[in-house]
Amino acid sequence: MKKYFPVYVRVPLLFGLFYGAIEFFVDSGDKPAFIEYPSLGILLMLFLFVIIALEIVGNAATQIVDRLMSPEEREEKERLENLPVTEAAWYKKLMTRLTKSKPMEAEQELELNHEYDGIKELDNDLPPWWVYLFYGTIIFGVVYLGKYHLFGGDNQDAEFKKEMASAQLQIEEYKKTAPDLLTAEQVTLLTEPADLAAGKTIFDNNCVACHRADGGGGIGPNLTDEYWILGGDIKSVFNTIMEGGRDGKGMVSWKQQIKPSDIQKVASYILSLQGTNPADAKAAEGDKYEAVEADAPQTSAEEAPAAETAPEESTK
Known part of the structure; x- marks a missing residue:
């Protein structure tokens, strides 16, 4: 994600997704959710602080690792990062980006010392699609917690009862005019x-x-x-x-x-x-x-x- 989206794109994007999720799940009438419920504004600011802190810590950790690398390791890292994407169909390029897979010729750089029956383990990073999905579940969990446990959102049972009450009112209105x-x-x-x-x-x-x-x-x-x-x-x-x-x-x-x-x-x-x-x-x-x-x-x-x-x- 860092390779394709700079920090000034990632932070607003994640913040916007989180805010959009809150507006979608929280019924605040005509007003924005963070105005109708001030505590949601605090939650938004906290989320923004967290993603900025993660960016700062991540960049700092990357710089420290770069300093500890030898010139040969740094040169090899740059070579691997700049390997061209296979000249194939667009979906193969997309899959390469989502899976962050390395070409076969670079696998020796990922090999660990673990080997069993001729099978060697590779030290691959988590695929980006999995990481994005994990972040999405965290955002969903926070919004869910806020709506149903902090702000008294209707659960399925309450929604069912409200719909049944509304349907009963419609039936009564119908009865008034049905000969x-x-x-x-x-x-x-x-x-x-x-x-x-x-x-x-x-x-x-x-x-x-x-x-x-x-x-x-x-x-x-x-x-x-x-x-x-x-x-x-x-x-x-x-x-x-x-x-x-x-x-x-x-x-x-x-x-x-x-x-x-x-x-x-x-x-x-x-x-x-x-x-x-x-x-x-x-x-x-x-x-x-x-x-x-x-x-x-x-x-x-x-x-x-x-x-x-x-x-x-x-x-x-």
Whole structure:
């Protein structure tokens, strides 16, 4: 690295990489990380001091070694450093620089006195790619320590919980406008003719077998009088259709066959049958229901608030 990058390039480069890593890993909003967190500025200055100190010590050590060399050793060192890179493809030159490998003719200069079974050991320096990777792990470790252990950065568990909370908020917002996610708590009475006509069609296709076409009741209870087994407001009727009637003897749940927005329409249509007094109506069952202000009509099914799939039960 020293051969290709002078000290005035190496020091700013390493400092810039370290600063960039801090800005990437530390969430400081619109402000630079070392301003938002003053201790990071101290850490940056410490890192700069360390790399400058390493450069000073490294240069001093190199000078001392050069002074201790004999003229022949110094001449040989210069010869090895100035050996030309093999005239080959560019990637071979790059590999030579990254591995700092010596040509075959220079290996005798690297041989140690260790030999076993004819195999000799070479005193090669660590390859530059390994050294750079090692420096990178040190920088990463310092940034990681600062973010997660000094400045309370979110770990994977905390990030997961935040994302789940954000997703839940989005789901709740979606439920407010999704017509087929109605619940009994959010349903309102529809009075538009188009909605009631759609409800009548659903009623004719699914409910007349038990309640008769006029709602007078057969197997199921009379839907036209004031008496209800499970409540006579829109929310109760909607819930009865969704979840079904009484265990063992009430109506089955229709939520698998009819979507909530359509159940709202049929429930509204059923309530529109109040007081029609069909001929041969079934005797009243349940308790008399008196309407309250909570049964406020809604103009259209498309404007009805949304919610998740809710219970439905027999209309009585």
